[in-house]
Amino acid sequence: MNKEAFNPFRMAQTQFDHVADILELNEPTRDLLRNPMREYHFNIPIRMDDGTSKVFRGFRVQHNDARGPCKGVIRFHPQETIDTVRALSMWMTWKCAVVDIPLGGGKGGVICDPHNLSAREQEQICRGWVRQLARVVGPLADVPAPDVMTSAQHMLWMLDEYEHIYGNKFPGFITGKPVGMGGSLGRTEATGFGVVYTLREALKQLNIKPEDMLASVQGFGNVAQYAIRLYSQLGGTVICVSCWDQNDQTSYSFKKKDGIDLDALLKITDRFGGIDKDKAKDMGYEILPGDAWIEQEVDILIPAALENQITVETAQKMSPRVKVIAEGANGPTTPEADKIIAERNIFLIPDFLANAGGVTCSYFEQVQSNMNYYWEKDEVLGKLDVKMTSAFLAVSDMARKRKLYMRDAAYVISVARVAQACSDRGWV
Ligand code: GLU
Numbered sequence: 001m002n003k004e005a006f007n008p009f010r011m012a013q014t015q016f017d018h019v020a021d022i023l024e025l026n027e028p029t030r031d032l033l034r035n036p037m038r039e040y041h042f043n044i045p046i047r048m049d050d051g052t053s054k055v056f057r058g059f060r061v062q063h064n065d066a067r068g069p070c071k072g073v074i075r076f077h078p079q080e081t082i083d084t085v086r087a088l089s090m091w092m093t094w095k096c097a098v099v100d101i102p103l104g105g106g107k108g109g110v111i112c113d114p115h116n117l118s119a120r121e122q123e124q125i126c127r128g129w130v131r132q133l134a135r136v137v138g139p140l141a142d143v144p145a146p147d148v149m150t151s152a153q154h155m156l157w158m159l160d161e162y163e164h165i166y167g168n169k170f171p172g173f174i175t176g177k178p179v180g181m182g183g184s185l186g187r188t189e190a191t192g193f194g195v196v197y198t199l200r201e202a203l204k205q206l207n208i209k210p211e212d213m214l215a216s217v218q219g220f221g222n223v224a225q226y227a228i229r230l231y232s233q234l235g236g237t238v239i240c241v242s243c244w245d246q247n248d249q250t251s252y253s254f255k256k257k258d259g260i261d262l263d264a265l266l267k268i269t270d271r272f273g274g275i276d277k278d279k280a281k282d283m284g285y286e287i288l289p290g291d292a293w294i295e296q297e298v299d300i301l302i303p304a305a306l307e308n309q310i311t312v313e314t315a316q317k318m319s320p321r322v323k324v325i326a327e328g329a330n331g332p333t334t335p336e337a338d339k340i341i342a343e344r345n346i347f348l349i350p351d352f353l354a355n356a357g358g359v360t361c362s363y364f365e366q367v368q369s370n371m372n373y374y375w376e377k378d379e380v381l382g383k384l385d386v387k388m389t390s391a392f393l394a395v396s397d398m399a400r401k402r403k404l405y406m407r408d409a410a411y412v413i414s415v416a417r418v419a420q421a422c423s424d425r426g427w428v
């Protein structure tokens with residue numbers, strides 16, 4: 001597969017077109033939903049620490065808000081492209097719809113590399129991003145959240161700028177805030193735990209026990225770490241994780257046949273999820289090439305890094321033992337690779353269902369922020385489990401009844417809900 005040719009927005013549109021055919025959507029509805037409703041492209045000029053100026057490109061894409069304010073993260077990434085942001089905003093629309101929360105889809109980004117920026121410079125980028133968009137985002141319009149290389153601290157700077165502009169408190173403007181500053185307990189765990197809530201339900205349906213299952217995980221950021229934590233608590237064993245190495249600008253897989261030790265690995269991991277190779281070797285890990293995670297003799301694969309990882313080429317390397325793929329990342333699998341997964345009868349928990357725990361908890365955070373009353377962590381995670389489990393059951397029911405691939409079943413539910421909202425509002 002030629003990585004250069006991969007375009008996540010084309011992929012999101014291909015997935016949508018397929019489901020639009022299944023649902024027999026009319027032409028105006030297709031036209032509306034296969035493209036974002038609004039896009040903002042802008043420059044963010046920053047005074048750097050050394051006194052020079054630098055201009056960063058920023059985006060916000062609002063795919064659809066028929067079911068409620070747009071919701072979606074803002075990502076800082078050196079390879080960010082507008083088509084990635086478009087795809088992710090579209091996936092957010094489906095994600096909010098599949099778990100049935102009253103929000104639409106949006107996504108933002110800034111082309112920058114936080115590894116090379118001081119905290120002050122990053123703060124300026126956050127404030128500049130909000131200044132460019134203050135008129136079109138907000139608690140009732142579009143609600144950002146953290147993602148790849150953005151954190152609770154970035155969200156607080158953005159909230160602070162927004163509140164400066166409007167001269168009042170609007171804690172519902174942004175989610176993923178620090179706990180104690182309008183954030184929700186459980187938000188950090190939510191995406192990774194959500195992946196495992198759906199995985200737990202899938203294993204129940206397949207009549208297999210987590211204790212007997214080996215897993216391999218791509219990525220070692222927030223989603224992967226919490227997915228590994230809960231999966232291990234359920235009795236499962238993870239034997240391989242992969243992560244990006246900032247110094248070598250490539251990724252590596254870390255393998256231990258009898259199971260990785262999450263807490264020990266966390267002690268030698270930097271804040272971007274990079275594991276120290278030398279120390280890992282001393283601890284008895286085999287250090288393998290980045291894509292070795294997918295070739296392991298395991299029952300479960302959890303891609304929890306970036307888009308475009310399970311391609312025709314890499315899917316062919318999957319062990320015949322693989323029974324379940326739980327997609328923690330957004331868009332990890334290409335439509336061609338989907339065909340291989342479907343043919344091999346692997347049970348797929350599609351991205352916008354499996355990783356919907358983050359946005360569901362963001363929704364809980366907004367609700368708590370608006371009430372100015374905050375729940376205990378167990379209450380948040382309990383409510384999250386209920387939402388994720390019922391969304392999973394609705395999708396697997398649909399897949400069974402209509403004999404659909406799980407991704408198509410999830411799409412059918414989401415797209416039908418959004419199309420209905422557009423039609424009810426009289427848009428199409
Ligand atoms: N990163 C999560 C996602 O892509 C959370 C989004 C949010 O909280 O708005 O679904």
